[in-house]
Structures are given as structure tokens and as C-alpha cells.
Amino acid sequence: MARRKLLAGLVLAAGSFAGAVAYHRRFGGRRERVDLYYEDGAMVSLEGRSPEGERLLPLARDVLNAART
């Protein structure tokens, strides 16, 4: 019984790890955001779904489109 519980725990842990890796690969490195850096070393990150991000990211896309077309 104890061995079966251990096995179930290991399977659950392995599944969670695999899910986390898959999620990170799919979404982790591809977040839309605006990062601002200040002279004193401070940094502000505006997520794409924040009000500021929703205003700024279309303007960033305008820059990309203007440069590419």
C-alpha cells in the first residue's frame, strides 16, 4: 500500500514537472510586455494585459510595422 502511494506521488510529481516545463516553453519566454529602465537602476515591467501595456504595445507594433513595410 505504501509503495503504491509512493508510486502515485512520483507519477504526480513527474506530471506536474512536465506540465510546468511545457507551459514555460509555450508561454514563459513569449510574454508581451514593456520594460522601463531608469538611471538609478530601477526597472518597471508593464504586462501586456495591464492598462499601460494595452496602450503601449499597439504603439510598439506600429514601430515594428513601420520598419518592416
Added chain:
Amino acid sequence: MDAAQALADLTEISSQIEAAILIDAKGTVLASTLGDEARTARVAEAAQALLRAVEETQERPEFVQLEAATLDGSVFVVRDHARAVAATTTPEPTVGLVFYDLKSCLRAAAAENDGKRRPRARQTAKKADGTS
């Protein structure tokens, strides 16, 4: 070295940077990697609209560096009191390297303007791996 050469060096050392423009504090284009004047003007206008919007949305508008990351690519801006360099890159760029290269470019343009020696750029990856 003039501003155009600083930008040419920038695109040579960084394969991730697709296009870049250098503008002064008033928004006048000093140099561009885009051959087309109309395209350069559109990029400059769009970059300034982005900068204005950032300044309007932030309590601290005096940022010195910016990266706007989208799924299609990133927009980078590095600026000082006198000028700014804006660049577009491929998606998921190496952020630290791009900022380093843009800062080197801005310093080179400033040195040229102030009559100082040009700062040394990092060795190009293209040259280092023999693909240039």
C-alpha cells in the same frame, strides 16, 4: 565617426537588430539604417508616439532604456539628454546584448558630436564565428 557610421556598426555587430534610427531630443532624425526616407520618417514618428505615451502613463517619465516586447519582435529605445536610438529586433532577442550595443552606439554618436574618442564596440559575433 558620424551618426550614420555608428548605426552601420550597430547593425553589423548585432544580427538581432533589424533596423535602427538615431534621433535628437527634438525628434529630428540624425541617421537611419533604413534606406527609404519615408519609412524612416514613419518609424521616427511611431517611436516618438511610443515615447510620448510612456511618458504620459508613468509617474517617473525619465526612463533611459525601454524594451517593448511583442510576439512579432521587440522595440528598444536607449536615450540620453540629447538623443535617442530606437531599434527593432527579431522576437525574443538577447536583451542585455541589444541594450549594450545600443548604448555603445549612442556613446559613439555622442563622442562624435562632442569631439571625443569613439568608444570601443564589442567584437562582432559575425566576425568571431567567421560568417561575416
